[in-house]
Amino acid sequence: MTTSHKTAPSRRRSRGVPPQRRGGSRRASRGSGGRTRARTALIVALSLLVLGTAGVGWLYLKLNGNINTFGADGLSDDRPDAGSSKGENVLVIGSDARVGGNDALGGGSKDDIGRSDTAFLLHVYADHQHALAVSIPRDTLVTIPPCKLPDGSWTEAQPNTMFNAAYSVGGTAEGNPACSQNTVEQLTGLRVDHTVVVDFKGFAALTDVVGGVPVCVPQDVYQKDLNPNRATRGSVLFTKGEQTVAGQKALDWVRIRHGIGDGSDIGRIKRQQAFVAxxxxxxxxxxxxxxxxxxxxxxxxxxxxxxxxxGSADKLLSFALSLKNVDLHNTKFVTIPWRYQGARVAIVEPDASELWAALRADRTIDGKDAGGKKGKKSKAGASPSPDTGLGKGIDVSVYNGTTTLGLATRGAATLTGRGFTVTSTGNAGSQNHATTVIQYGPGRQDQAETVAKLFPGAELQALTGPGINVVLGEDFVAAPDAASAEPTSMPTSAAAEARSADDDLCTNLSYG
Known part of the structure; x- marks a missing residue:
């Protein structure tokens, strides 16, 4: 800086600038000092900016390096349309895989097969002011569609199988989140936009960072409640009443299912919903x-x-920030309509179908339209509404190939909602169809392929006789696609049990 200050006058004189009087020179000197200080401040500011930018860059690299992704090649080719709902759907899976040090928190062996301990589908309404999380009990009986195995082959559909088995397809320690996503899309008829898997370590770390999470314990809880294989009751893990839990303690609390209520997964889901809230x-x-x-x-x-x-820090951050305007009261938690079927959980219809239809239509718990701008027609004329003229001129017969009552009626509604003519409905010759079959007579293959667009995963089968028959299998039980033909109000069975994120900690904590 000093050298620059001394040489500045000589440069001015060499360009023919007359020498200044002494007083002016002093003023120039003071001005140069001001410019020097300004330049110094500018350099310091630029240095801080560079350091700050480098810090942000380092932070993004660090966060990006933390994130693991699963391959999209395991996702089904027969997925619901991207416009199947106005809002955004995120599948959140709590994994009890023991890899990566998780065995230290959850016990077991790091070589155990990965399983999903809990799961919910989060629907973020298009207005970005409402959100609804639908819990899916892990013992729920569903049809697991074809899923990719580690050797590159694909499984056959598995009807009447527990939901959490989807995550274990392939038998790997890391689990199979793509198969869980395929199963949820098959179950709901909704496009899952994103899937997020959180393991034991991640869950415990999150609760530590926020300084603990307030919970309400309805009764004293003992070691045997967490580990029913213990010979004795053991010491108290949680005393009755409100308290704050973090780390291992928080993990233990959300995993406990015995000793509270009826000891079922349903009761645990209610406590998990309260915890997430x-x-x-x-x-x-x-x-x-x-x-x-x-x-x-x-x-x-x-x-x-x-x-x-x-799969990157900026994408995750962008998604997180998109939720900032969803207030606590408009953040709701429900459980898929269910009933016990022996020791397992069966889905109650038509309630479940009404729930998915309400989400497709962006209807809230109280029946309000929360479609926001995303549901409106764009300037280019695009609209996410279903093509009601898809089946114009195509007549179809619909048969129920399962033991689920009313399935043919819902299948017919799916077709008529897209413009098909349903000539008859009834029961198929056998009720053990795992997969939907579309039968077609001579010259009707093109039309049969059009019908198949509404039944992802359906098999096409040629007939010698005329016409087109749809024989519905278990894979259709909760995946109707005609949003326009279905009710858009939330079923009472789900709405009555809804929890808001601002509800009192100690309410509605257990079932049974």
Missing amino acids: SLIKQVKADGLTPGKLLPLADAATKSLTVDPGL
Whole structure:
């Protein structure tokens, strides 16, 4: 800086600038000093900017390095249309895989097959002011569609199988989130936009970073309640009443299913819903300041496995920020309509179909339209509404190939909602069809392929006789596609049990 200051006058004189008077020179000197200080401040500011940018870059590299993704090649080719709902659907899976040090928190062996301990489908309404999480009990009987195995081959559909078995397809320690996503899409008829898997370590770390999560314990809980294989009751893990839990303690609390209520997974789901609601409340209360956000992002990304669409820090951050306007009261939790079937959980119809239809139509718990701008017709004329003229001029007969009552009626509604003419409905000759079959007579293959667009995974079968028959299998039980032909109000069985994120901690905590 000093050298520059001394040589400045000589440069001015060499260009023919007359020498200044002494007083003016002093003024120039003071001005040069001001410019020097300004230049110094500018250099310092630029240095800080560079350092800050480098820090952000380092942070993004660090966060990106934390994130694991699963391959999109395991996703089904027969997926619901991207416009199957106005909002966005995110499948959240709590994995009890023991790899990566999770065996230290959850017990068991790191070589155990990965399983899904809990799962819910989060529907973010298009107005980005409402959200609904639908819990799917792990013992729910569903049809697991064809899924990809580690050797590249694909399984056959597995009807009447527990939902959490989808995550275990392939028998790997890491699990199979793509198969779980395929199963949820088959079950709901909704496009799953993203899937997020959180393991034990990630869950425990998140609760530590937020300083613990307030919970309400309805009764004293003992070691045997967490581990029913113990010979004795053991010591108290949780005392009755409100308290704050974090880390291992928080993990133990959400995993307990015995000793509270009827000891079922349904009761545990209610406590998990209350816990997630409390966690959301805690995060919102703290505010997403850099001091809070960065440790939270670091803890979250270290133990997340996500689909490729969320496989970078900026994508995850963008999605998280899209939820900032969803307030606590408009954040709801429900469980898929269910009933016991022996020791397992069966889906109740038509309630479940009405629930998925309501989400497709972006209807809230109280029946309001939360479609927002995403549901409106764009300037280019595009619209997510279904093509009601798809089946114009095509007549179809529909038969129920399962023991599920009313399936042919819902299948017919799926077809008439897209413009097909249903000439008859009834029961098929046998009720043990795992997969939907579309039968077609001579010259009707093209029309049969059009019908197949509404029944992902259906088999085409040529007939010697005329016409087109749809024989519905178990894979259709909860996956109708005609949103326009279905009710759009939330079923009472789901709405009556809904929990809001701002509900009192101690309400509606157990079943049985």
